[in-house]
Amino acid sequence: MSVLLSLSHVGKDYPLARRGPFQPRRTLRAVDDVSLEVAKGETLGLVGESGCGKSSLARLIMQLEAPSQGSVSLDGMDLAKLGKSALKRARRDFQMVFQDPYASLNPRMKARAIIAEALHNYGMGTAAEVAARVEELARQVGLGAHLLDRFPHELSGGQCQRIGIARAIALNPRLIVADEAVSALDVSIQAQILNLIIRLQAELGLTLIFVSHDMSVIAHVADRVAVMYLGRIVELGDTDTIFSRPLHPYTRTLLAAVPTPTPAARGRRTAPAGEMPSPLSPPSGCHFRTRCAHATALCAEAAPALREVGGRSVACHHAQTLYLPTDAPEVVHA
Amino acid sequence: MSNIIDVENLSLEFLSGEQRVYALDNVSFSVARGETLSLVGESGCGKSVTAMAMMGLLPKASARITSGRIRMAGTELVGLPERQLQQIRGNRIGMVFQDPMTSLNPVHTIGMQIAEAVRRHKPVSRTEAMQRARQMLDLVRIPDAGNRLTAYPHELSGGQRQRVMIAMALACDPELLIADEPTTALDVTVQAQILELIADLKAELGMSVLLITHDLGVVAATADRMMVMYAGRIVEEGAVERIFARPSHGYTAALLRSLPGHGTGRRGRLTEIAGTVPRLDRQLASCLFAPRCGFAEAACSASLPPSRQVEAGHRSACIREAAVFDAMRDNDIVKGWTS
Numbered sequence: 095m096s097v098l099l100s101l102s103h104v105g106k107d108y109p110l111a112r113r114g115p116f117q118p119r120r121t122l123r124a125v126d127d128v129s130l131e132v133a134k135g136e137t138l139g140l141v142g143e144s145g146c147g148k149s150s151l152a153r154l155i156m157q158l159e160a161p162s163q164g165s166v167s168l169d170g171m172d173l174a175k176l177g178k179s180a181l182k183r184a185r186r187d188f189q190m191v192f193q194d195p196y197a198s199l200n201p202r203m204k205a206r207a208i209i210a211e212a213l214h215n216y217g218m219g220t221a222a223e224v225a226a227r228v229e230e231l232a233r234q235v236g237l238g239a240h241l242l243d244r245f246p247h248e249l250s251g252g253q254c255q256r257i258g259i260a261r262a263i264a265l266n267p268r269l270i271v272a273d274e275a276v277s278a279l280d281v282s283i284q285a286q287i288l289n290l291i292i293r294l295q296a297e298l299g300l301t302l303i304f305v306s307h308d309m310s311v312i313a314h315v316a317d318r319v320a321v322m323y324l325g326r327i328v329e330l331g332d333t334d335t336i337f338s339r340p341l342h343p344y345t346r347t348l349l350a351a352v353p354t355p356t357p358a359a360r361g362r363r364t365a366p367a368g369e370m371p372s373p374l375s376p377p378s379g380c381h382f383r384t385r386c387a388h389a390t391a392l393c394a395e396a397a398p399a400l401r402e403v404g405g406r407s408v409a410c411h412h413a414q415t416l417y418l419p420t421d422a423p424e425v426v427h428a
Numbered sequence: 429m430s431n432i433i434d435v436e437n438l439s440l441e442f443l444s445g446e447q448r449v450y451a452l453d454n455v456s457f458s459v460a461r462g463e464t465l466s467l468v469g470e471s472g473c474g475k476s477v478t479a480m481a482m483m484g485l486l487p488k489a490s491a492r493i494t495s496g497r498i499r500m501a502g503t504e505l506v507g508l509p510e511r512q513l514q515q516i517r518g519n520r521i522g523m524v525f526q527d528p529m530t531s532l533n534p535v536h537t538i539g540m541q542i543a544e545a546v547r548r549h550k551p552v553s554r555t556e557a558m559q560r561a562r563q564m565l566d567l568v569r570i571p572d573a574g575n576r577l578t579a580y581p582h583e584l585s586g587g588q589r590q591r592v593m594i595a596m597a598l599a600c601d602p603e604l605l606i607a608d609e610p611t612t613a614l615d616v617t618v619q620a621q622i623l624e625l626i627a628d629l630k631a632e633l634g635m636s637v638l639l640i641t642h643d644l645g646v647v648a649a650t651a652d653r654m655m656v657m658y659a660g661r662i663v664e665e666g667a668v669e670r671i672f673a674r675p676s677h678g679y680t681a682a683l684l685r686s687l688p689g690h691g692t693g694r695r696g697r698l699t700e701i702a703g704t705v706p707r708l709d710r711q712l713a714s715c716l717f718a719p720r721c722g723f724a725e726a727a728c729s730a731s732l733p734p735s736r737q738v739e740a741g742h743r744s745a746c747i748r749e750a751a752v753f754d755a756m757r758d759n760d761i762v763k764g765w766t767s
Contacts, residue, residue: 143615144586250704251471280470280642282701285686292695307615314688315695333694351620353645355672355687356764360649361627365620369585 098169098301099132099155099269105163106150110374122373124150126325127163129400134268137295137302139316139333141309141348145373147325152273152305156190157181168269186216189262191291193274195254199246205232205257206242212264231260234297235290252283256290263294270295273305288315309352313337321345324373324381326397331406341408341416344382380411388412431458431501432604432636433482433521438496440481450708451477453660455496459604464630464637466651466668468644468683472705474660475640479606482638483523484513501603519549522597526609528589532581538565538592539577545599564595568625587618591625598629605630608640623650644683648672653741656680659706659716662735666742673765674753676744678721681752684761715746723748723755 106125112118125147132138140148153159155166157173165172168187176184189212192198199208206228213224232242235256246254255275262270272291276284292315295302306312312319312333319336321329321344329342340346350364368385371377380398383389392411403413410416440452452474459465467475480486482498484505498505500516508516517523525531533541542561546552552560558577565573568591581589590610597605607626611619627650630637639651647654647668655665656679664677675681685699703720715721718728727747735745746752756762 143617252704281683281686282470285688285698286700288688289698289700292697309616310687310689313694314698347617351616353616353620353623353643353649355644355648355684355761357648357669357672358764359645360668362649363624365624366617369587369618 096134097131098134098136099303100167100170101128101130101151101155101164102167103164104128104151104154104161104166106147106154106159107162120374123325123376124373125154125161128325128327129164130320130327130330132269132301132303134301135295135299137304137315137317139312139319140303140305140322141307141312141319142322143307143348143370145324145370146322147373148305148307148322149273150325151322152190152271152303155269155303156188156271157185186265187267188269188271189265189267191255191258191262191270191272191275193277195251195258195278196246198258199254201246204243204245205237205249208246208257209242209260209264212261216265218265227264228260231264234263234294235260236286250283251279252286255279255283255287259287259290259294263298263300266298267300269301269303271303271305274307275304276311277306277308284311291315309337309349310354321348324370324376326381326409327400327407328382328410329406329408330400331408335404335406339404341404341406341413342382342410343386343388343416347385380409388416430461432461433501434458434497434499435478435482436497436499438478438481438498439494440477440486440496441492441494442490443492444490448709450711451491451660452481453712455660455662457655457662457665459636459638461603461636462630462634463653464627464639464651466639466641466647466654467657468641468647468654469657470642470705473657475642475657476608477660478657479523479608479638479640482606483517483521484508484510485517515549518545518597518602519600520602521604521606522600522602524590524593524597524605524607524610526612528586528593528613529581531593532589534581537578537580538584539579542592542596542599545596549600560599561595564599565592567598567629568592568595570595585618586614587621590614590618590622594622594625594629598633598635601633602635604636604638606638606640609642610639611646612642619646626650644687656683659712660708661712661716661745663717663746664742664744666738669765670739670742672761674738674742675756675759675762676738676742676749676753677717677746678715678723678748678752679717679746680744681723681756681759682717682721684756684759687761721748723751 105127107121107123110120142148154161209228209231210224237256276287304315316333319333320327323344329345340349347366353359366385377384379395380393383393398409398411400407400409404417436456438452438455442449442451469475493506539561542564543557546557546560562573570576570591611622651668654668654671655662658679664680682701688698701720706716712732714729715733718724733745733747735743738744
């Protein structure tokens with residue numbers, strides 16, 4: 095399969111205010127040396143907890159932020175090198191669906207105008223053509239035509255998210271980045287929106303980057319998964335491989351902590367001790383070593399690079415050993 | 429086992445202008461001493477309203493309890509004067525809310541906020557209250573409690589803030605802790621920590637817990653019994669093991685089927701619950717889930733199905749209960765609980 099999106103050593107540093115007049119300016123490294131490729135038509139799941147850099151990475155891909163290091167290329171074209179008008183043209187190819195269905199829609203615009211806005215911005219035909227396209231999009235996302243003349247506050251969360259999706263696909267993009275697109279929705283509505291996204295992806299041949307903190311949602315939609323911790327990808331591979339046999343101690347911890355409606359979950363202690371360290375002063379070497387039961391001196395010295403172990407890429411010095419079956423816990427439990 | 433709280437036939441409506449919303453309809457349940465009871469349902473089903481009614485925290489101007497009783501170990505809470513209610517709220521019933529950031533006061537230290545909760549209910553000095561606050565921070569496993577007393581909420585992580593909320597709720601040794609979506613705003617590993625903390629404290633302090641959540645995984649991990657709520661009614665209730673093994677209401681079945689990652693296969697079609705939650709602007713005359721239910725037949729819309737016993741301790745308000753159970757036998761989640 096051919097590669098659509100390629101990230102090469104992408105990093106993002108945010109400068110922070112000085113603490114005092116003679117203090118050095120601190121920086122927060124939100125994304126640290128991320129390299130990955132997404133094939134045409136593929137769904138990549140990006141998982142991790144708050145502050146792991148998944149949303150920052152999504153914003154870098156969307157060109158809402160410029161990377162501090164590395165490059166983001168779509169179809170071999172480095173997006174950072176494009177001028178303003180060329181970037182605007184390129185933006186037709188990548189669109190975003192946001193988390194909060196209400197906050198991401200203009201409350202003063204009716205559904206019809208919200209969906210049409212992108213079409214107007216790109217001069218996609220006459221008023222009549224735009225109107226016809228909006229109705230077609232509404233049909234595609236399962237939004238009743240009578241709802242097009244309502245304001246966002248008159249619609250349910252699920253209906254608003256359908257508008258958000260219609261707006262994202264209006265320009266026939268090739269890549270959609272969905273940042274926590276179903277996180278704010280109830281399970282029954284979540285199922286509707288997931289079904290819709292999967293159907294549209296097949297119909298329109300979309301490539302999808304699905305950012306979520308919800309492991310079961312990622313397990314459902316993604317072909318491949320990237321697990322992030324403190325700005326770095328710690329494990330990357332096929333969804334089935336990673337979910338059936340996670341290798342990185344963080345991935346294992348994360349998957350074990352998900353409460354599942356199974357009898358095995360009853361009374362089981364899965365919580366790791368401690369909290370994620372501040373991204374302002376991440377631990378040296380492997381960022382997860384302070385919470386990891388397998389950490390050795392080596393983990394403090396050198397940051398592990400992503401390497402191939404057991405059919406996926408994993409950034410752990412001890413991945414080879416961990417690949418062998420064991421009963422030892424991954425972390426010190428709370 | 430004796431009950432710590434009994435809610436009987438509680439009906440509640442909200443009035444705004446001419447509009448009337450029937451928020452709760454004949455809600456009855458009891459929380460036994462030492463038990464964790466979970467209340468499950470989607471947004472707007474009445475979970476939080478139930479909790480707020482138990483705490484006497486609903487706005488007096490618009491919310492009206494039209495019938496029913498809430499009794500806390502013999503004391504009737506409905507209609508109790510505000511002064512007496514204050515003696516119960518925070519003292520005998522503690523509550524933890526979803527969003528720890530907005531429930532804490534940003535301009536006071538956490539020590540002061542916990543001490544305030546203590547002084548409100550117990551005749552103790554400032555110093556004693558502060559000592560109690562320190563003990564509470566230790567109890568909820570906040571490291572370096574002595575120094576953290578002077579921290580402001582913004583200096584703490586989300587998980588620690590929720591620990592502070594729990595410390596505050598437990599400062600007066602309540603007999604019942606109501607936790608309303610206590611982990612919804614938290615990451616999974618932090619969620620696991622908070623749920624384990626609540627379970628540990630429950631055992632240590634011998635209190636009862638009413639856990640409100642929308643997450644069936646959380647219910648399975650922590651609760652003894654559960655109630656499923658839809659459109660202001662409890663539609664199914666029973667022991668957690670029994671409801672998962674023998675779901676007996678169309679809505680419970682629909683919730684179980686719509687969870688991703690269980691038997692649908694990757695990218696397989698998830699079972700949607702068609703339509704949306706009904707408006708509650710008239711009194712119930714039929715099963716309100718019937719229009720969205722895959723099991724519904726004409727009789728479901730004809731009259732309001734009463735809650736009936738399916739098996740010992742397991743009740744359901746569904747006339748299609750047998751068909752639901754039959755259809756759910758091969759559901760992956762159900763199979764996990766029956767084998």
